[in-house]
Structures are given as structure tokens and as C-alpha cells.
Amino acid sequence: MRIGVFVCHCGSNIAGTVNCAEVAELAKSFPDVVYADDPMYTCAEPGQAAIEAAVREHGLDGVVVASCSPRMHETTFRRTVERAGLNRYMFEMANIREHVSWIGKDREANTNKAAELVEMAVAKLRRDRPLTAKTFDVVKRVLIVGGGVAGIQAALDCAEGGVPVVLVERESTIGGKMAKLDKTFPTVDCSACILGPKMVDVAQHPGITLYACSEIEEVSGYVGNFSVKIRRRATYVDWKKCTGCGMCGEKCPSKKTPDAFNEFTGATTAINIPFPQAIPKKAVINARHCRQLTKGKCGVCAKVCPSGAVDYAMRDNFVTEEVGCIIAATGYDLMDWTIYREYGGGAYPDVITALQYERLLSASGPTGGRIARPSDGREPQTVVFIQCVGSRDNSVGRPHCSGFCCMYTAKQAILTKDHLPLSHSYVFYMDIRAPGKMYDEFSRRAVEEYGAEYIRGRVSAVYPDGLGQYVVMGADTLLGEPVEIKADMVVLAVGIEAAKGASALAEKLCISYDNCGFFMESHVKLKPVETTTAGVFLAGVCQGAKDIPTSVAQGSAAAAKALGLFARDKLENDPQTAQVDIRRCVGCGKCVRCCPFGAVAETEIRGEKKAQIIETVCQGCGLCASTCPQGAVQLAHSTDNQILAEVNALCR
Amino acid sequence: MKEATDIRRRRDAGFIAVVQERSGQNLSACYQCGNCTAGCPAGFVYDRQVHQIMRAAQLGLKDEALDSRAVWLCLACSTCSLRCPNNIDVAAVMETLRHMARRENRVAARKVEKFWFSFLDTVRAFGRAWEIGTMALYMMRSLRVFTDLDLAPEALKKRKFGFRPHTVANGGSGAVTRIFKRYRERAAREGTRP
Numbered sequence: 153m154r155i156g157v158f159v160c161h162c163g164s165n166i167a168g169t170v171n172c173a174e175v176a177e178l179a180k181s182f183p184d185v186v187y188a189d190d191p192m193y194t195c196a197e198p199g200q201a202a203i204e205a206a207v208r209e210h211g212l213d214g215v216v217v218a219s220c221s222p223r224m225h226e227t228t229f230r231r232t233v234e235r236a237g238l239n240r241y242m243f244e245m246a247n248i249r250e251h252v253s254w255i256g257k258d259r260e261a262n263t264n265k266a267a268e269l270v271e272m273a274v275a276k277l278r279r280d281r282p283l284t285a286k287t288f289d290v291v292k293r294v295l296i297v298g299g300g301v302a303g304i305q306a307a308l309d310c311a312e313g314g315v316p317v318v319l320v321e322r323e324s325t326i327g328g329k330m331a332k333l334d335k336t337f338p339t340v341d342c343s344a345c346i347l348g349p350k351m352v353d354v355a356q357h358p359g360i361t362l363y364a365c366s367e368i369e370e371v372s373g374y375v376g377n378f379s380v381k382i383r384r385r386a387t388y389v390d391w392k393k394c395t396g397c398g399m400c401g402e403k404c405p406s407k408k409t410p411d412a413f414n415e416f417t418g419a420t421t422a423i424n425i426p427f428p429q430a431i432p433k434k435a436v437i438n439a440r441h442c443r444q445l446t447k448g449k450c451g452v453c454a455k456v457c458p459s460g461a462v463d464y465a466m467r468d469n470f471v472t473e474e475v476g477c478i479i480a481a482t483g484y485d486l487m488d489w490t491i492y493r494e495y496g497g498g499a500y501p502d503v504i505t506a507l508q509y510e511r512l513l514s515a516s517g518p519t520g521g522r523i524a525r526p527s528d529g530r531e532p533q534t535v536v537f538i539q540c541v542g543s544r545d546n547s548v549g550r551p552h553c554s555g556f557c558c559m560y561t562a563k564q565a566i567l568t569k570d571h572l573p574l575s576h577s578y579v580f581y582m583d584i585r586a587p588g589k590m591y592d593e594f595s596r597r598a599v600e601e602y603g604a605e606y607i608r609g610r611v612s613a614v615y616p617d618g619l620g621q622y623v624v625m626g627a628d629t630l631l632g633e634p635v636e637i638k639a640d641m642v643v644l645a646v647g648i649e650a651a652k653g654a655s656a657l658a659e660k661l662c663i664s665y666d667n668c669g670f671f672m673e674s675h676v677k678l679k680p681v682e683t684t685t686a687g688v689f690l691a692g693v694c695q696g697a698k699d700i701p702t703s704v705a706q707g708s709a710a711a712a713k714a715l716g717l718f719a720r721d722k723l724e725n726d727p728q729t730a731q732v733d734i735r736r737c738v739g740c741g742k743c744v745r746c747c748p749f750g751a752v753a754e755t756e757i758r759g760e761k762k763a764q765i766i767e768t769v770c771q772g773c774g775l776c777a778s779t780c781p782q783g784a785v786q787l788a789h790s791t792d793n794q795i796l797a798e799v800n801a802l803c804r
Numbered sequence: 805m806k807e808a809t810d811i812r813r814r815r816d817a818g819f820i821a822v823v824q825e826r827s828g829q830n831l832s833a834c835y836q837c838g839n840c841t842a843g844c845p846a847g848f849v850y851d852r853q854v855h856q857i858m859r860a861a862q863l864g865l866k867d868e869a870l871d872s873r874a875v876w877l878c879l880a881c882s883t884c885s886l887r888c889p890n891n892i893d894v895a896a897v898m899e900t901l902r903h904m905a906r907r908e909n910r911v912a913a914r915k916v917e918k919f920w921f922s923f924l925d926t927v928r929a930f931g932r933a934w935e936i937g938t939m940a941l942y943m944m945r946s947l948r949v950f951t952d953l954d955l956a957p958e959a960l961k962k963r964k965f966g967f968r969p970h971t972v973a974n975g976g977s978g979a980v981t982r983i984f985k986r987y988r989e990r991a992a993r994e995g996t997r998p
Contacts, residue, residue: 612843
């Protein structure tokens with residue numbers, strides 16, 4: 153075999169602490185190496201051209217590049233060797249940047265380690281053989297998890313692009329958090345008015361199947377061929393019959409049911425439709441508060457329903473959908489702010505979250521759009537807004553900025569003045585983050601035109617003064633003094649975290665999440681929509697804090713990824729899969745049981761049970777190879793012999 | 805007019821390092837949110853607010869940090885540390901600055917230091933604090949004879965004042981006195997102000 157080695161300088165990234173020329177010189181002494189060089193930038197066009205030229209000139213039949221992580225440029229160089237006429241799998245990469253030059257400053261030690269990594273790669277490459285990818289069919293359907301504005305946008309874009317969509321929503325209506333908002337910044341236009349038509353489009357589009365009140369139970373398969381089991385929770389109302397007339401809600405005697413849609417600022421009935429523009433506009437029974445379901449006595453809704461849709465015997469049921477890719481758009485929830493005892497820990501009725509305040513402002517909210525104190529229904533004269541409650545706070549393990557609070561606080565200060573012209577708003581802030589288009593102008597308008605008093609500092613305590621007001625103890629750091637405000641109402645800009653249950657979903661989808669539950673993108677800058685699992689994309693706040701325009705943009709981006717994937721009729725697998733040596737296999741079935749992808753099947757050869765790898769399903773994880781007691785299963789390009797050869801090279 | 809502070813020239817890197825080492829806190833973790841000032845129950849008498857002291861320490865402005873009355877008026881209640889979103893023990897920084905100021909004999913609030921010594925003198929003598937003794941010593945040292953005298957009847961009624969010093973059983977008082985002695989010896993060895 154004739155091997156060429158290329159030790160990349162990566163500018164000064166590697167050459168700064170590794171003697172690349174020496175590594176290349178050493179490489180020439182490794183078995184089968186006939187050519188070695190140390191280019192400045194191997195991934196650049198001249199670098200790649202040099203590889204191609206060297207392959208032709210020196211008759212190479214394998215190439216090792218020692219440079220960055222294979223996650224960065226493995227595919228780049230595989231294409232390079234392919235262009236040079238080699239099989240793309242006759243290539244190995246040694247990571248001497250992330251694993252060597254970036255982590256140590258000792259030039260001599262680094263040079264030695266880099267040479268050792270190159271020697272290992274050479275040892276492995278000597279035992280590589282050409283591999284060919286297999287193609288497999290793609291199911292051209294997409295599953296979208298979460299029907300907030302990001303999920304809605306992704307669903308509409310996919311459906312418009314001709315790809316059938318399955319949209320799964322946990323709540324009884326789509327719309328997500330945006331449906332709860334009164335107005336949206338920076339234009340102060342009505343949230344329901346701009347989201348409503350999109351929600352109706354989802355309901356009416358023939359290409360979209362909507363499962364509301366549903367959750368993902370199980371996900372199996374791989375890119376192009378996912379099989380997803382969906383739990384459809386019992387709604388106790390047959391939605392095929394329900395016309396959304398609302399009679400049931402009017403007559404329901406259980407009128408003190410906590411109203412989750414209104415963020416618990418009011419009460420609703422046990423059977424209800426969350427809000428007038430709900431999609432689907434179907435009634436749902438809250439089983440925990442329904443008298444018929446808890447006490448077995450009532451049945452009023454069943455009696456008044458003109459279409460006989462109420463069914464108390466309904467149980468959860470399951471559907472399984474076959475899809476080619478999955479878009480996660482699960483959004484966010486507020487963190488549990490009641491850990492802040494200094495703000496009352498939830499004990500003071502007039503200290504509320506900004507999302508609750510949004511429901512008070514909304515015409516479809518519990519007060520019909522009148523700002524009223526939850527404690528006594530009076531209109532507040534003085535409202536204090538506190539930003540960064542549970543954001544940028546290391547002491548509660550939430551170091552991130554929630555991104556959109558600065559803007560909605562400015563909006564709420566403006567709306568407060570609109571609703572109550574005699575009122576006065578104070579905003580305690582640390583920094584105003586308003587980088588979006590027209591954002592800074594908007595937050596300045598709150599100050600200059602609407603008279604909101606912005607105080608640079610934080611609030612250390614809020615307590616009732618015993619006379620119906622609240623004392624807000626804060627600091628004005630620009631003034632350099634502690635300040636105190638008597639307020640009628642305190643609105644907390646509570647920080648966000650990933651939606652409840654997001655981590656459980658991430659585990660089902662085999663994607664990673666950070667310590668606040670946000671899903672991890674494949675690359676922070678260059679692959680913000682992809683995940684490390686092929687065929688699973690992200691949209692909206694589930695990936696990190698985003699406002700509405702950015703969530704919509706990412707919804708469209710995820711749809712573009714799905715449509716791009718489906719533009720091909722067949723996908724290629726990575727041929728570095730497991731392979732069974734039939735002579736050694738004893739048919740014990742351990743590999744069949746341990747495979748997380750269902751890629752190992754049992755077959756019979758001449759009356760004997762044997763394992764068989766379905767190559768297009770195998771993801772090359774190697775579990776079966778390490779489980780097999782006979783050593784019959786080997787992972788192509790990571791065979792036992794190759795691993796031993798690498799160890800030998802290292803220990804020589 | 806006051807001249808602008810040349811923060812590059814006046815940055816005392818050694819001072820920053822000492823404050824960080826003795827307090828065990830990373831000063832650069834402070835992002836100046838002001839929560840320490842917002843919660844400080846003594847802030848209304850400070851010449852410089854807590855977040856401003858933290859800022860002075862961050863910038864290495866030794867004079868501003870050490871010559872401030874605030875470090876002496878601090879009650880060490882640690883509300884600032886409790887509220888700090890960056891888990892900085894702000895009270896520990898204040899205490900560090902207080903001790904540094906004392907060692908360098910640049911005490912901005914002499915009377916507070918006199919009270920400390922009055923208190924510690926009774927502890928040294930008897931092994932435990934003795935309220936009336938502390939008061940008497942403080943009055944002599946500070947010449948503030950009538951300060952807080954109006955509180956005395958109420959305190960006496962509630963039996964907060966013992967006329968005889970409290971002592972520690974089994975020769976404990978002597979042991980405490982010896983601790984003080986050792987401390988003074990060490991200070992003398994190191995040439996610092998005790």
C-alpha cells in the first residue's frame with residue numbers, strides 16, 4: 153500500500169505549538185508511507201489540489217490528513233480523495249488541533265503526540281478497504297413537534313412545498329405562547345390578529361394532519377425512515393362530532409377550574425375551549441376537575457351537547473406515523489420564579505409574571521382587557537416591572553439571557569400607559585438588550601413618549617406595606633443610591649427554560665440538550681437548525697431564547713432543511729456499518745437485542761440461526777460488535793484488528 | 805473641577821490580587837447589577853454604595869475602596885452575598901477591605917474601630933463579651949458619653965445588661981486571653997498593626 157500523509161499547519165492554530173514539518177518528516181518512516189508534506193491550509197483549494205496531485209504523482213492509494221476534528225472536515229477530504237480517483241473511505245484523519253495544539257503549549261510534547269496520532273491513523277488506514285454506500289428510500293413526510301409559531305411556520309412551509317405534515321401539539325389548541333400575548337413588539341399589533349390566520353391555514357391545509365392534545369410516545373428509525381408512536385390523550389369529547397359551539401362550557405357547573413391558558417389569572421369550566429380563536433376549536437374536559445369523572449355525578453355537558461360529542465369513557469389511544477424527518481419546535485416555559493423569596497415567592501397576589509400581565513391586558517383574558525389587581529380588582533396607579541428574574545442569574549443556575557424580556561417589558565410599559573393614562577410605570581433593568589430591527593427605537597419610545605421610568609439597578613425585596621400597596625426596595629446604580637417605590641402591582645420578567653418534558657423528548661429523539669433543557673444544535677454558528685442526529689431539525693425557542701421574528705425565521709429554515717432532504721428520492725448510508733462473519737456467528741441473538749436502531753435481523757442459513765445486518769439501517773455505533781461473544785460482528789473500518797493495530801502503533 | 809480618574813495608571817493590580825486572595829472571591833464575576841446595594845440595610849449611611857465599592861475593587865482603585873466609611877458601617881449581615889446573582893460573597897469582600905484598611909491604619913470611621921476594640925477588650929479579659937464593660941470602654945475611648953444612654957433603662961429592664969462579667973468555666977477565660985496574646989505576638993513578628 154502507498155500512503156500519503158498531510159500534516160496541516162492550520163495557519164498558527166496547529167503550527168503554533170506543533171512542529172508540523174517534523175511530524176511530516178517522522179511520518180515518512182511509518183510503514184507504507186511514501187509521501188508526506190506539511191501544507192499551510194490543507195482544507196483550502198491549493199491544499200486539496202496538492203492532495204489530488206500527490207495521489208496521482210506518487211500513485212497513492214490511501215491518504216491521512218492530520219488537522220482538525222473529523223466533525224469539521226472529514227467529508228471535505230473524503231470528497232478530495234474521491235476526486236483524485238480513490239475510494240472515499242481510503243482516508244483517515246488524525247485530530248492534532250482539538251486534541252493536541254489547542255490543549256497544550258509544550259511544543260516538544262505536542263509534536264510527539266501529533267506524530268503518534270498520525271502513526272495510529274496510518275496503522276488504521278493500512279487495514280482499510282474500499283467501501284461503497286448503499287441507497288435507501290425516503291418517506292417524504294415530516295413530523296413537527298409543537299404547534300407554536302415556529303412549528304406553525306415550519307408546518308405551513310413544508311405543506312406548501314408539497315410535503316405532507318404531521319403536526320403534534322400537547323395542548324388542546326395550537327398557537328403556543330404567542331396565542332397568549334396581547335400585542336407584539338415592536339409594532340404593537342394584535343398577536344391574535346396576525347397569528348390567527350396562520351392557525352386557520354394549518355387547520356384548513358389538506359397537507360397537514362393535526363394531532364392536538366397529543367404527545368410523542370416513542371421514536372424509532374433513522375433519517376428518511378422514522379416511525380413515531382403518538383399518544384392521543386383522552387379529551388372526553390369526540391372531536392369528529394364536536395362543532396365548537398361552546399354550549400358545554402356555558403352550562404358546566406364546575407366553574408372554579410384553574411385556567412391554564414390564562415396563566416391561572418382566572419378560573420374556567422371543567423369542559424372548555426381555551427380561547428375564541430382556538431385551533432382546533434374543540435372542547436376538552438379537564439378530568440381532574442370534571443364532576444362526572446371525579447365523582448361520577450353530573451353529566452350536564454353530555455345532556456346539553458347538541459351533537460352528542462361528550463364521551464366520558466374515552467381513553468388515551470395511540471397512532472403510529474411513518475415520517476422521513478422530524479422538526480422539534482417545543483418552545484419554552486417560564487422558570488419557577490417562586491424560588492425568589494425576596495419577591496414574595498408567589499405569596500403576594502399582585503406580584504405576577506409578565507405572561508400573566510399579558511393575559512390581563514388581552515381582550516380575551518379574564519378581565520376582558522382591563523388591567524386589574526388580582527387581589528382586589530382595582531386598577532393600579534403605579535406598576536413596577538422587574539427584569540431578569542431568573543435570567544443572567546448564576547446563583548439559581550440560569551446564566552443565560554432570556555432574550556426578549558427587555559422588549560416585552562417596554563411593550564407592557566407602553567400598553568399600561570395606553571390602558572391607564574394616569575398610571576406610572578417603573579422598570580428596573582440591568583442592561584437593555586434591543587438589537588433587533590426597530591427594537592432600540594421602540595424601547596426608547598417607552599421612555600420618551602410613554603414616560604416609563606427606567607431605573608438602572610435591581611430589586612432586592614418586595615413586601616406588602618399592610619395598606620394594600622407593595623414596597624419595592626431597589627437600587628439606582630446610576631444615582632448610586634438605594635431607592636424605594638410604593639407600587640400597586642409588580643410585574644416580573646421571568647426567565648425562560650425549555651418546555652416541560654423537553655429533555656424526555658430529546659432522549660426519545662437522541663439529541664442532546666444543555667443544562668437549561670434547550671436542545672443542542674449541530675454547530676452553534678454554521679448548523680443552527682440541524683442536530684447531531686440526522687433528520688432531526690430544530691425550530692424556535694426549544695434551541696435557545698428567540699423572539700417571534702427569529703422563531704418564524706427558524707421555522708422556515710427547518711422547513712427548508714426538510715424540503716432539501718426530500719428533494720432526493722434516495723439517501724446514501726454511511727457504509728462504515730457492522731458486518732457479520734457468518735462462519736463465526738452462533739446465532740445467540742445478543743446483537744439483535746442490543747441494537748438501538750433495530751438494524752440487526754435474525755435469519756436462517758442452511759437451517760442455522762444467524763444474525764444479519766440491515767446495512768441501510770445500521771448507524772455504525774458498534775454496540776453489536778462489542779457485544780458479540782464470538783467476535784463475529786465487526787464494524788467496518790473499526791474492526792478489532794484495526795483497533796489493535798492502532799494500540800500497537802501507540803505502544804511501540 | 806475634579807479631574808478624570810486615570811484608571812489605567814491608578815489600577816493597582818497587587819491590591820486586586822490581595823483582595824481576591826484574602827476574600828476568596830473573583831471580583832471580575834461582578835456585573836454591577838446593584839442587587840447588593842438594593843438590599844443593604846445600612847446603605848443609607850454609606851458614603852459609597854456596596855456596588856461602588858465592588859467597582860472600585862474591580863478597577864484596583866485602592867484609595868476609593870479602603871478609605872470609604874462604608875466598609876466600617878457595614879453590618880456584616882450578608883444580605884448582599886445572599887442576593888448576589890453571581891454567588892459573590894460580597895460581605896467577605898467588605899470584611900477583607902476592612903481588615904486591610906485597619907492593618908494599614910487608614911480607618912475611615914475611627915469610632916467604629918473603637919467600638920470593636922472595646923468589645924474585643926472585654927472578650928480578651930473575660931473570655932466572653934461583657935455589655936456594660938464594652939459600653940464603658942467605648943464611652944471612654946470615643947468620649948461619646950451620652951450616646952444611646954436613653955436605651956439603657958429599657959435594656960436593663962429586659963435584663964440585657966449583667967453588672968458582673970460573664971466568665972468561661974474551667975479556665976476558659978485564660979485560654980481565650982492566650983489566643984489574643986498569640987495573635988498580638990504574630991502581628992508584632994509580621995510588623996502589622998494588630
